[in-house]
Amino acid sequence: MKQLKLDDLNKIVDQELEFGQAYNYRINVCCSTSCVSLGSLKVLKAFEDAIKEFGVENECKVARTGCIGACSVGPTVLIEPGDYAYSNVTPEKVRQIVRDHIVLDLPIRDMLYESGTFFQKQHRLVLRNAGKIDPGRIQDYICVGGYGALCKVLTNMAPQGVINEVLASGLRGRGGAGFPTGQKWRLVARAVNTPKYIVANLDEGDPGVYANRSLAEADPHAIIEGMLIAAYAVGAEKGYIYIRSEYPLAVQTLQKALAQAKAMSLLGSNVFETPFKFDIELRLGAGAFVAGEETAILASVEGKRAMPRPRPPYPANMGLWGKPTLIQNVETLANIPLIVQNGSAWFAKTGMTKCSGTKCFSLTGKIANPGIIEVPMGMSLREVVFDIGGGVPGGKQFKAVLIGGPSGGCLPEQLLETAIDYDSLLKVGAIMGSGGIVVLDEDDCMVDTARYFTEFCVDESCGRCTPCRAGLPRMLEVFNRITHGQGELTDIGTLEKASVFIRDVSLCGLGQTAPNPVITTLRYFKNEYISHITEHKCEAGKCYTSRYNKEEPA
Numbered sequence: 001m002k003q004l005k006l007d008d009l010n011k012i013v014d015q016e017l018e019f020g021q022a023y024n025y026r027i028n029v030c031c032s033t034s035c036v037s038l039g040s041l042k043v044l045k046a047f048e049d050a051i052k053e054f055g056v057e058n059e060c061k062v063a064r065t066g067c068i069g070a071c072s073v074g075p076t077v078l079i080e081p082g083d084y085a086y087s088n089v090t091p092e093k094v095r096q097i098v099r100d101h102i103v104l105d106l107p108i109r110d111m112l113y114e115s116g117t118f119f120q121k122q123h124r125l126v127l128r129n130a131g132k133i134d135p136g137r138i139q140d141y142i143c144v145g146g147y148g149a150l151c152k153v154l155t156n157m158a159p160q161g162v163i164n165e166v167l168a169s170g171l172r173g174r175g176g177a178g179f180p181t182g183q184k185w186r187l188v189a190r191a192v193n194t195p196k197y198i199v200a201n202l203d204e205g206d207p208g209v210y211a212n213r214s215l216a217e218a219d220p221h222a223i224i225e226g227m228l229i230a231a232y233a234v235g236a237e238k239g240y241i242y243i244r245s246e247y248p249l250a251v252q253t254l255q256k257a258l259a260q261a262k263a264m265s266l267l268g269s270n271v272f273e274t275p276f277k278f279d280i281e282l283r284l285g286a287g288a289f290v291a292g293e294e295t296a297i298l299a300s301v302e303g304k305r306a307m308p309r310p311r312p313p314y315p316a317n318m319g320l321w322g323k324p325t326l327i328q329n330v331e332t333l334a335n336i337p338l339i340v341q342n343g344s345a346w347f348a349k350t351g352m353t354k355c356s357g358t359k360c361f362s363l364t365g366k367i368a369n370p371g372i373i374e375v376p377m378g379m380s381l382r383e384v385v386f387d388i389g390g391g392v393p394g395g396k397q398f399k400a401v402l403i404g405g406p407s408g409g410c411l412p413e414q415l416l417e418t419a420i421d422y423d424s425l426l427k428v429g430a431i432m433g434s435g436g437i438v439v440l441d442e443d444d445c446m447v448d449t450a451r452y453f454t455e456f457c458v459d460e461s462c463g464r465c466t467p468c469r470a471g472l473p474r475m476l477e478v479f480n481r482i483t484h485g486q487g488e489l490t491d492i493g494t495l496e497k498a499s500v501f502i503r504d505v506s507l508c509g510l511g512q513t514a515p516n517p518v519i520t521t522l523r524y525f526k527n528e529y530i531s532h533i534t535e536h537k538c539e540a541g542k543c544y545t546s547r548y549n550k551e552e553p554a
Contacts, residue, residue, distance in 0.1 A: 009151060012142045025060040025102050027051075028078040028131055029089075032067035032217050033210075033249050039090070040075035046094035047077075051102070053095070060102050063140075066218020068131030069122075070113055071371040078131050079107075087113035117387045118369045123350060123376045125358050126334045130218035130372075135253050138260040141221040147266060149337035150228050154274045157340075162233040163189060166336070168344035170356035175201055175292075175329030176404075176433045176509070178355075178422035184326065187316035188234040191324035198231050198239040199297060199320070199327045202250070205289035206405030207456065209436035211360040212330050214372045216243070216250040219334065220257035224280065226333030228266070229340060231278040234326050238279055241330070242297050245284040254282060289406070289460035292434065293508045294327045296462070307462045308508035331360055331435070351377030355421035359432065365402075365439035368393045375420065382416035385439055396441040400525070404433030406453040406460075407513030409520035410446060429520040431513060445542035446525040447532050450517045451479035457514040468511030471502040475518065483543040487533040496522060 029035075029044040047062045070076055073087035077097070084107050086097060093111065100106045124130070133140035141147070153162050167182030188196060200223060204212050216223060227239050243251060258280055261267045269277040283301045285291050291306035298320055300306040319325020335357060339347045348356045355377040361384070364370050368390030375384060381401055385391065392398045400410045403420075409430030411418065418424055422432055440449065454476050463469040475498050481487045499515035499522075506512045522529065531537050536545045 009142055009147060012139055015139075023059055023061045026080045027060060027062045027102075028065040028080065029062065030067055030074060030076045030078075030131060031064040032074075032214060033247075034067065034071045035074040035076060036249065038074045042091050043075045043077065043089050043094060046091035047098065050095050050098040054098055054103050056098070056102055060098075063134045064136065065132060066130045066135050067214045067372055069127070069214075069372040069374075070115060070118065070369070072369065073113055076113065076131075080132070082107070085113040085115075086111050115369060115390075118371075118373075118390070121379075121383060121388050122374050123358050124374050125338055125350070126215065126222070126331055126360055127218070127372070127374045129222070130214065133219070135218055135220055136256055138221060138257065138264065141219070145341065146221050146337070147225055149340035150225050150232075150266070151272050153229055153232055153340055154272045154276055159189065159233045159235065162229060162340070165344045166233070166339060169339045169347040170344075170351075170354070171332065171335055171339065171347065172355060172422065173329060174331035174335075174359065174432075174435070176407075176431060178432060181328070181332055184316065184328075185230065185234050187314075188236075188324050188326045191317050193317070193322075193324055194235075195238065195323055196234060196236040197320045197323060197325045198227055198234070198236045199294075199301060199325060200227055200239065200241045200330050200333055201292070201294070201297060201327060202241055202243040202247075202330045203285050203291050203297065204244070204434055205287070205292050205460070206407075206434050206436045208364040208438060209362045209405055209434050211362045211372050211435045213247050213250050215330060215334060215360065216247070217253050220254050221261065222334040222337060223254075223330045224257060224261055224267075226328075226330075226336035227280060228271070228278055229336050230326060230328065230333065232276055234324075236326065237277055238281075240281050240283045240301050240320075242283045242285055242291075242301055244287045244291075246287050251282065251284065258282070288462070289456075290462045290508070290510050293510060296508065297327060298325065305462075307464050308510075310507060329434075352419070352421055354423065359420060359435065361435045361437050363389050363437050363439075365437075366392050366396065366398075366441040366444070367439040377421045378419045380417050380419055381411065381437075384420065384437065385416065389439065392439065392441045396443065398439070399442055399444055400440045400446065400449075402438040402440065402449070402517065403436070404431040404513075404516065405436040405438075406456045407431060407509070407516055408433050408436070409516045410440070410449060410524065411520065412524045415524075429516060429523060431516065443540050443542075445538050445540040446521045446528050447479070447538070448483060448540070448542045450521040451476070451483055453517040454479055454514070457510060461510060461514075465505075465507035465511060467502045467505040468507070468514065471498055471506075472511070472514060474498060475502075475515075482529065482532050483538075483545060485532075485536045485545040487545075489530070489533055491533065492522065492526070492529055
């Protein structure tokens, strides 16, 4: 096949625009994992049938898209122009929507998603195309500027110039640690050993976290283009997208996107008629939480058990098969085309001086508006919970927010003014993690919450290092005593000492961060521990210690 040039991209855009101008409306039906489970494929078919019934198939296009974020009210449908978001759409409602909105040009107000400030306070950069393009059509991505950034770097920029632009943007890795992206690229670029590899991390192991999955299902080519640009900058010729096998729709979407990119010669040799070559494969993981750690990912990609190894040497010098390897979270990579196209100064205007850009989160728990959100770095937790999330439903009182998943921290209401950025969260005992925010209310027990995440980490530990392998089960034993009414005050000191020891001595990020929920609940909710031990009472009624519980909860 003839190699693509910039003119070819422009021709595709012109063709798509000409094709799109024939339509007055575009009906975007969310076909993400969550909406498919709620019947969105039947809704999609109902729209296709309805536009034919009303004879408007020549002026109205029906398309399947990814998640727009409002996961609690699916299936969702976004009608353009105007971005009218319909919620809880069923096949029975479709005919009325087409008749009133499309034929009569009268949007049905009482069917629209009343989200308050759910979308108003977000700043969608990474998720800019989610819910608006068909992830199964590469032409849709090209029509909104896709692969233009790749063409720009291959034809007008030197590899070091690309790295300098990423450095100046202030982008930090979105996988949890927040290491400056440009610095990591520079390390891999300077490595003299070859070949070099790139691994895109799409392994989300935190319970209730699915932002990366949603990105892959909504905009897979943004990930691919980011990998291509990174490969050019660091001198890599082979890449792997590491994704857990529990994400079948995301896997299917990425497979199709890779096939389309190869068909257009965007992957392979002589991309855009230049000497640059790069190819990408999918690698499916078995779903181990520890596989989110970068050296464990490398082991899994190589076909071994996902177990971390000591560092140094770091992957930038000795990664896959002992060769220099760049490992980046897929959200990090999806930012790269934006930085290249718009410039580092443009990107740095969003967020904070030391933490630029946005962050995607899965907002779940006791919250009125759960879903996928994207907010500028520096926004307060209070704005996320109460302005975007709508607060705690059912008249219940807010108790805490867990940010960072099983490795995160539980923060009380007095810390809701904390800014969402790596350094601010670390100061109060939490981490950014892979992007999970779980809201807890008055019915949640903080002791039981810490026990649950400790148990999770016990199950997910690879068992390689003694502090994690032996220390976490010991902590779980203490929690089980406390929650069953057999705890002693000395157990609090035991948990505190064990947490610090495991955090400071463990080999990898799982053990180093597993005590965070314990440390923060002891710091901010110690009164609940004391109540469990001295009064055998759980105010939330969750634990067996409660004198009011006649039966042990399941």
